[in-house]
Amino acid sequence: MRPHIILYSKSDFQAMHRAGNLAARTLDFITPHAIPGCNTGELDRLCEEYIRAHDAVPAPLNYRGFPKATCISVNHVVCHGIPNDAKVLREGDIANIDVTVILEGWHGDASRMYWIGDKVSVAAQRLTRITHESLMRGIAAVRPGNTTGDIGAAIQQHAEQGPARVVRDFCGHGIGRGFHEAPNILHYGNAGEGAELQEGMIFTIEPMINQGNAQVKVLPDGWTAVTRDRKLSAQFEHSVGVVEGGCEVFTLSPRGWHCPPYH
Numbered sequence: 001m002r003p004h005i006i007l008y009s010k011s012d013f014q015a016m017h018r019a020g021n022l023a024a025r026t027l028d029f030i031t032p033h034a035i036p037g038c039n040t041g042e043l044d045r046l047c048e049e050y051i052r053a054h055d056a057v058p059a060p061l062n063y064r065g066f067p068k069a070t071c072i073s074v075n076h077v078v079c080h081g082i083p084n085d086a087k088v089l090r091e092g093d094i095a096n097i098d099v100t101v102i103l104e105g106w107h108g109d110a111s112r113m114y115w116i117g118d119k120v121s122v123a124a125q126r127l128t129r130i131t132h133e134s135l136m137r138g139i140a141a142v143r144p145g146n147t148t149g150d151i152g153a154a155i156q157q158h159a160e161q162g163p164a165r166v167v168r169d170f171c172g173h174g175i176g177r178g179f180h181e182a183p184n185i186l187h188y189g190n191a192g193e194g195a196e197l198q199e200g201m202i203f204t205i206e207p208m209i210n211q212g213n214a215q216v217k218v219l220p221d222g223w224t225a226v227t228r229d230r231k232l233s234a235q236f237e238h239s240v241g242v243v244e245g246g247c248e249v250f251t252l253s254p255r256g257w258h259c260p261p262y263h
């Protein structure tokens with residue numbers, strides 16, 4: 001069965017701009033705190049305080065039993081890393097911080113990579129850059145009449161030119177009044193396949209790109225997804241809405257902090 005894809009109204013889009021903007025500002029806010037010696041539990045608390053101070057709530061908290069306000073995924077962690085005071089970030093680490101806010105009943109979902117300190121390896125820098133570029137290629141494929149497969153194909157084509165591989169086990173998702181709605185947005189696939197995009201659809205695009213092969217496993221905590229080969233993984237996420245001729249991105253950084261280095 002094919003789940004129904006909601007077509008949102010112009011005023012719904014305005015609400016999504018507000019929610020998405022708060023998610024983006026949270027990612028801006030946390031940037032100067034993501035430095036060597038900090039721990040991911042503290043980063044999570046800072047994000048949660050910021051979100052609540054702006055009259056929103058963190059969507060992940062207690063979502064299907066998830067215990068924290070944000071997901072923070074370091075180095076070989078692909079996604080859904082659980083923030084933890086014992087997880088200290090070190091010089092040279094790369095980390096994804098994934099923030100989803102609920103503001104006035106609307107979900108804004110975004111994530112970015114952070115470089116910890118100024119000694120991140122060239123390989124990690126390249127993985128970060130290709131992952132952000134792949135997300136932006138996917139976004140460039142969003143317009144009425146295109147399909148979800150066009151998005152996945154654009155991402156995969158860019159990401160898999162070299163040895164890096166797109167993670168198959170997690171996908172983008174419809175979003176709006178609900179956190180995870182139809183359609184699924186695969187980050188790989190064939191142009192022309194999948195659901196046809198229509199004005200009013202709202203979804204995330206959030207490719208996870210591994211330095212090595214695509215294989216992932218989930219740790220016994222039931223959440224933390226890691227690369228099986230323990231090589232690095234990177235991810236960026238935006239929430240977007242389909243409009244005439246293209247799309248609007250709800251989660252752009254007001255500071256212009258789209259991809260590291262952020263200065």
Ligand code: MF3
Nearest residue numbers: 060063066071080098100109
């Ligand atoms: N924000 C993540 C996403 O992009 C979902 C996190 S669900 C959680 O869809 F439960 F792990 F928080």
Ligand code: CO
Nearest residue numbers: 109204206237
């Ligand atoms: Co998402």
Ligand code: CO
Nearest residue numbers: 098109110237
């Ligand atoms: Co997210």
